Amino acid sequence: MENQRPLILVSNDDGIRAKGLAELVKALRPLGEIVVMAPETARSGSSCALSVHHAVHYQMLRKSVGLTAYSCSGRPIDCVKLAFHTVLERKPDLVVGGINHGDNSSVNVHYSGTMGVVKEGCLKGIPSVAFSLCSYAPDADFNPIVPYVHDISAKVLEKGLPRLTCLNVNFPAEKELKGIKVCRQAEGDWVNEWEHVTLHNDRDFYWLSGEFLCTNPDDTTTDRWALANGYAAITPVKVDVTDYGLMDELAGWFV
């Protein structure tokens, strides 16, 4: 079938009802057939976590020309794995995660379920792109970034990506973007990470919270710098995480 339209698998970690997912589908529909398999509920911070201790299920929510949507009881990675196993009739041409409500730049690449979607797509050999908007508001304004999401996805469909590399694309929450920068992952860590709450005067609980402390804020090549200066940040991400440069030295430890 030479004239088949591209097949695009979409998932996220904010859940099937998130506005960011609807906006992503809007951006992608002109580019191909869309299959959505997304978590029933919000699953932020899922990283590449798998459901190993319980079974998962899915159900069809909608089927129309060019768009089929399913919800799944599992985590973002389960969604991708289950879609490949069950509902995709052929290998997709693109796997897209998002649009995440919140910043997935820098070290968040490790915690993000949206990046989990995209790492899984990449491990399955499919060009894969994650999109995130640096606003946690459920009703965030995605209008300024929808054209970028469309154009970047179209470019990846056209050019492909190297095997074992996917894209982490983050947008600042601004009315007008200055453009696109290709970046590296900024360095830093989360600090003051827990909020302490005492319940019934004797039980201590901790809520994850905190601020990100960037340790190279003046480095103009990072994703954090691009975002802080009004640019969309595209960070190419490897799923072969071997530190090749250290192998020889390390081998010397054990001779």
Added chain:
Amino acid sequence: MENQRPLILVSNDDGIRAKGLAELVKALRPLGEIVVMAPETARSGSSCALSVHHAVHYQMLRKSVGLTAYSCSGRPIDCVKLAFHTVLERKPDLVVGGINHGDNSSVNVHYSGTMGVVKEGCLKGIPSVAFSLCSYAPDADFNPIVPYVHDISAKVLEKGLPRLTCLNVNFPAEKELKGIKVCRQAEGDWVNEWEHVTLHNDRDFYWLSGEFLCTNPDDTTTDRWALANGYAAITPVKVDVTDYGLMDELAGWFV
């Protein structure tokens, strides 16, 4: 305090009662003061997942000379973050994950909660090492590998590791190891990933299952090859996952 012994933080994803954790503590005790903060229950496949939708708590289980142990209601990454925030009186000299009951080589580096522990330690600037035994048996025999775990940990304490690199160490389940190989992450993917179960004749559920299909099985430089041939496999892992080699080409797409 110049003569302070090294402080070693230990966690895992099989839970505080796992045999592999007890064996790890046994291997590490001669090297320093041990603080354990591990999940209350098994949390396999947790990757770098965070508890963002609920609060977590912890409790002390044991305090003796050189060893303090806590259990935590959260995931492996929560354990590390919470230990840094609450119970560690100084920066640890080493963060160790494991000993995992099961293989964390190749692409499992992305799904593993044991690797989550170690990536988090590394992001916090601490030399960090994950240990895994390629046996899923709860009563697996760790005796052949305990001396290796001790020696590799001692070496890392002595030499340190480059910032943003941690170690993923996997052992084959054999009586006698042939030695140690420093490796790269093998390529491949999981296939036949779901077992389909129909309940009450009408509800379809899926259990994660599957086999790993290595796509470069003859490559003698990979962790899978080392394990298949009786060697302990040490794979250095980067937490800066930027694909630096692709940045220029990608920038060319958007000029």
